[in-house]
Amino acid sequence: MLRIPADQRHLIDETLIYEYYFDWDGDAALALGLGSLYNHSGTPNAEYLKDTANDVVTVRAIAAINAGDEIVFSYSGPSG
Numbered sequence: 258m259l260r261i262p263a264d265q266r267h268l269i270d271e272t273l274i275y276e277y278y279f280d281w282d283g284d285a286a287l288a289l290g291l292g293s294l295y296n297h298s299g300t301p302n303a304e305y306l307k308d309t310a311n312d313v314v315t316v317r318a319i320a321a322i323n324a325g326d327e328i329v330f331s332y333s334g335p336s337g
Contacts, residue, residue, distance in 0.1 A: 258279075258281070258286040258287065258288055258289070258292075258312040258313065258314060259286060259287045259289060260281060260284050260285070260286045260312060261278070261284060261285040261286065261287070262284055263283040263284050263285075265285075266283075266284065266285045269285060274287070277293040277294070278293065279293070279305075279307065279314065281307070281309055281312075282309045286312070286314075288314045292314055292316065295316065295328055295329060295330055296327065296329050297329065297330070297331060297332040298329035298330070298331065299331065300329075301319065301320075301329050301330040301331045302318060302319060302320040302321070302322050302326065302328060302329060302330075303316050303317060303318050303319060303320075303322070303328050303329065303330045304316070304317060304319050304330050304331075305330055316328070316330070
């Protein structure tokens, strides 16, 4: 996770990055690798678990994901 302090969060809210960051205890955080690129679905096949103390987000399957399937989770609220 790349953590962006709360007092700088308003700066990225005006940019394309707004669509890709996680709320991180008031700060903003971008998951490196593919972590911030998963799409939203009302019927997710994965969930994300936030560990803000260690700056880690874990994505895990909650349904079968076949080769070639898109990994999606719900942005309406993290599981952890």
